[in-house]
Amino acid sequence: MAEIYDLIVIGGGPGGYVSAVTAAKKNKKVVLFEIKSLGGTCLNTGCIPTKYLLDKGKTMEKIIALTEQGIFKDAGLFSFKKIQEGKTRIVRKLADDLASLLKAHKVNVVQGLAELKSACVVICNGIEYRAKDVIIATGSQAVTLPLPGAEYAIDSTRALTLESPPARMAIIGGGVIGMELASAYQAFGTAVTVVEMQDELFPGEEKKLVNLLTAALRKRSIRITTGVNVTNIKKTQDGLELQYSEAGEQHAVQADAVLAAAGRKPNLQGIDVEKLAIEINQKGEIIVDEHMQTSLPHVYAIGDVIGGYQLAHAAYAEGECAVHNILGADKKLDLTAMPRCIYTLPSYAAVGMTSQKAIEAGYEVTTGSFSYAANGMALAEGATGMILVVADRKTTETLGVHLLGDGAPELVSVATVAVACKMTLPQWEKLIIAHPTLSEMLREAALDCFGAAIHKL
Numbered sequence: 001m002a003e004i005y006d007l008i009v010i011g012g013g014p015g016g017y018v019s020a021v022t023a024a025k026k027n028k029k030v031v032l033f034e035i036k037s038l039g040g041t042c043l044n045t046g047c048i049p050t051k052y053l054l055d056k057g058k059t060m061e062k063i064i065a066l067t068e069q070g071i072f073k074d075a076g077l078f079s080f081k082k083i084q085e086g087k088t089r090i091v092r093k094l095a096d097d098l099a100s101l102l103k104a105h106k107v108n109v110v111q112g113l114a115e116l117k118s119a120c121v122v123i124c125n126g127i128e129y130r131a132k133d134v135i136i137a138t139g140s141q142a143v144t145l146p147l148p149g150a151e152y153a154i155d156s157t158r159a160l161t162l163e164s165p166p167a168r169m170a171i172i173g174g175g176v177i178g179m180e181l182a183s184a185y186q187a188f189g190t191a192v193t194v195v196e197m198q199d200e201l202f203p204g205e206e207k208k209l210v211n212l213l214t215a216a217l218r219k220r221s222i223r224i225t226t227g228v229n230v231t232n233i234k235k236t237q238d239g240l241e242l243q244y245s246e247a248g249e250q251h252a253v254q255a256d257a258v259l260a261a262a263g264r265k266p267n268l269q270g271i272d273v274e275k276l277a278i279e280i281n282q283k284g285e286i287i288v289d290e291h292m293q294t295s296l297p298h299v300y301a302i303g304d305v306i307g308g309y310q311l312a313h314a315a316y317a318e319g320e321c322a323v324h325n326i327l328g329a330d331k332k333l334d335l336t337a338m339p340r341c342i343y344t345l346p347s348y349a350a351v352g353m354t355s356q357k358a359i360e361a362g363y364e365v366t367t368g369s370f371s372y373a374a375n376g377m378a379l380a381e382g383a384t385g386m387i388l389v390v391a392d393r394k395t396t397e398t399l400g401v402h403l404l405g406d407g408a409p410e411l412v413s414v415a416t417v418a419v420a421c422k423m424t425l426p427q428w429e430k431l432i433i434a435h436p437t438l439s440e441m442l443r444e445a446a447l448d449c450f451g452a453a454i455h456k457l
Contacts, residue, residue: 002121002128005031007326010114010122010270011137013040015303015315017098019135022323024105031131032107033114033124035269038098040139041304042312044091045157050180052087053160054343057187061345065382080164080188087160115270119298133298133326136271136286137319140264140304145172149233152240153260156181162257165190170242170255172230174201176342178261179217183345186222193223193253195244197262200226202342206354206402209388213348213404216384220345225251233258266305283307290332292322300326309338337420341409346385349412352400352419355390364393368448370441372405374455377436381406387441391449396425398446407438414442425450 009020012034020032037044060078067075102109112125116136122129142155156177165188171178174196182192201224202210218224225246232243242253266284273280279287279295285307292300300322303315317333324331342348358365372378372385385405391398401415417423428446433439440455447453 002130003031005029005108005129005131006133007031007323008114008120008122008129008131008134009033009137010116010134011040011139011303011305012038012098012109013137013139013303013315014042014312015319016040016135016137017102018316019137019302019319019323020102020107021105022320023326024107026323026327028327030105030107031110031129032102033110033112033122035111035113037095038102038109039091039095043094043098045160046177047312048094049087049091049160050156050177050184051343052090053083053184054180054187054345056083056086057184058345060187062382078188084161084163113270116272116276116299118276119296133300135319135322135326136294136299136301136305137303137315138267138269138271138305140310141267142260143263143265145230145260145262147230147232149235150260152233152235153258156259156261159185159257159259166256167191168239168255169193169257169259170195170240170253171259171261172242173261173263174198174224174226175261175263178259179342179344181259181261182222183217183220183343186220187345191221191223193242193255194225195228195230195242195253196224196226197228197230198226202348204354205340205348205350206388206390206400207356209348209386209402209404212386213342213344213346216346216404217344264304264310266307268305281307291325291330292318292333293325309335309340311338311340314338337416339412339416341412343409346383346405347408348402348404349408349415350400350402351412351416352398353390354400354402355388358390358392358399363399365399366391366393366449368445368450368453370445370448370453370456372438372441374444374457375436375438375441377438378405378441380436383407383438387411387445389442389445389449391425391446393450395422396450397422398424398428401442401445405438411438411442414439418442418446425452 006028007023007030009032066072114124168191171194186192228244228246230244234241239256286301302318304310321333339351369388383406388402390400398418444453
């Protein structure tokens with residue numbers, strides 16, 4: 001006999017477990033299937049372990065900088081083995097905490113591959129499960145590069161478990177994953193080369209700040225080459241050789257490790273979209289409506305498997321939206337104020353429109369900026385960077401905020417409120433922000449859109 005539930009959730013990543021807990025809090029009987037580890041890519045092989053490495057790399061850079069200033073006498077040595085052990089420890093703790101959270105809400109967690117047989121039936125480990133509604137949250141997987149020698153490359157998962165920093169690393173792909181790992185390993189002493197197919201890094205972000213970010217990364221000795229076509233990876237007596245063409249000329253990079261970070265694709269394992277008549281787009285992403293429902297009634301999809309913002313917090317929001325609609329609400333997800341973070345060294349964060357997108361949307365755009373060099377807390381902490389605000393000159397509403405520098409991923413939360421609430425010049429003027437803080441720069445940059453910044457020369 002089939003096991004009966006109110007809701008089936010396929011996938012225990014950020015979107016999946018949030019969906020399960022949200023429904024369970026409404027007294028729904030929920031079963032969640034996970035083929036690997038709870039927490040998905042984000043917790044186990046993505047966001048959390050990457051940030052652990054970056055934090056320790058950032059600390060190393062600060063120690064070195066203070067040593068060069070004569071404040072510390074010796075930068076000292078570090079144990080990469082201990083760093084990796086620490087990373088594993090916090091990942092395990094968070095995974096255990098997540099299991100406890102689901103157990104506390106009486107969510108039945110089943111380990112194994114869940115196969116969706118129809119709109120309401122799942123088979124896992126030979127057992128049939130039925131529910132009125134299903135949420136697909138199966139995430140994504142790394143893209144395999146179709147080029148000779150691809151078997152010599154490692155993916156981001158393997159890059160997070162190396163026993164020691166390689167002397168030389170070549171990275172294929174200048175996206176978020178590639179550049180974050182480039183920053184981390186460069187801080188640990190690896191000579192890093194990044195090759196990117198597009199003509200510039202992060203083309204969807206604010207060009208002025210991306211240019212500053214690219215320059216800052218290059219200043220840290222990360223070699224970045226854009227507009228290239230990778231042709232081959234070869235094994236040599238000295239390690240590996242990454243071959244690529246640029247403007248018709250052939251080039252080669254010698255490396256001890258080659259990281260393939262050329263993007264991710266939807267994971268549809270266990271979901272036969274053709275047989276189930278679930279519509280997908282050309283990228284293989286499941287198509288959903290504004291309620292997160294697929295073309296198959298009572299089947300919803302969220303997270304990386306639907307494309308869009310491939311971010312854990314986007315999956316959180318999508319999962320909550322799907323559950324609310326399953327429970328009878330008419331909730332439509334608004335992603336216009338979606339914060340985007342890139343944890344490079346220095347870090348970058350943004351929310352809302354770039355100045356170019358705002359112009360294309362028909363706004364009469366004005367921008368304001370403020371440099372870390374004019375902020376007391378930034379100077380005290382040795383932080384550098386810039387904040388840029390995009391506003392509508394007519395209404396004075398805040399359209400976008402873009403941040404480069406230490407603390408950017410934390411500051412973007414305040415910026416998200418400003419964009420979501422369409423804060424105007426009078427509202428920014430009324431806002432009181434504690435001093436000394438990095439947060440003060442947000443208000444100064446917003447005021448600068450209209451020539452009203454106080455601390456800008």
